[in-house]
Amino acid sequence: MSTHLRERPAEMHNYAIRSLLTHTHGTIADAKIKIDGNDTKTFRLQNAAYFRRVVNDECPGTIREISTADSSKNVMIQLADMVVGAIHRSYKPDKNDCRLYRALLAKRLNDRRSSVWEFK
Structure with missing residues (x-):
């Protein structure tokens, strides 16, 4: 980036x-x-x-x-916020479950035509 x-x-x-x-x-x-x-x-x-x-x-x-x-009134935006929060947590090595989140994301990405954009 x-x-x-x-x-x-x-x-x-x-x-x-x-x-x-x-x-x-x-x-x-x-x-x-x-x-x-x-x-x-x-x-x-x-x-x-x-x-x-x-x-x-x-x-x-x-x-x-x-x-x-x-x-606060739109469940789809709340869902998007939850997904973004999970992705954000997956990049925090100090969280014990970060690998779990990454594994779940990787599985979902392998199930679909998707891509991951890494910004460094």
């Missing part, structure tokens, strides 16, 4: 969302995307028009709609 992105968390989050949506190998089309409204404020995420324009320019038809949602 570039030093530029490491030093600018807001830009890193925008880059990650954009990359996630443009490297789907055609598995995401006509998507309705919800972004946690708190993340939009906290991380100064780009507005919906930016993601729709940039992603649909690179991968036409990927995004139909983007909106914000309250994570």
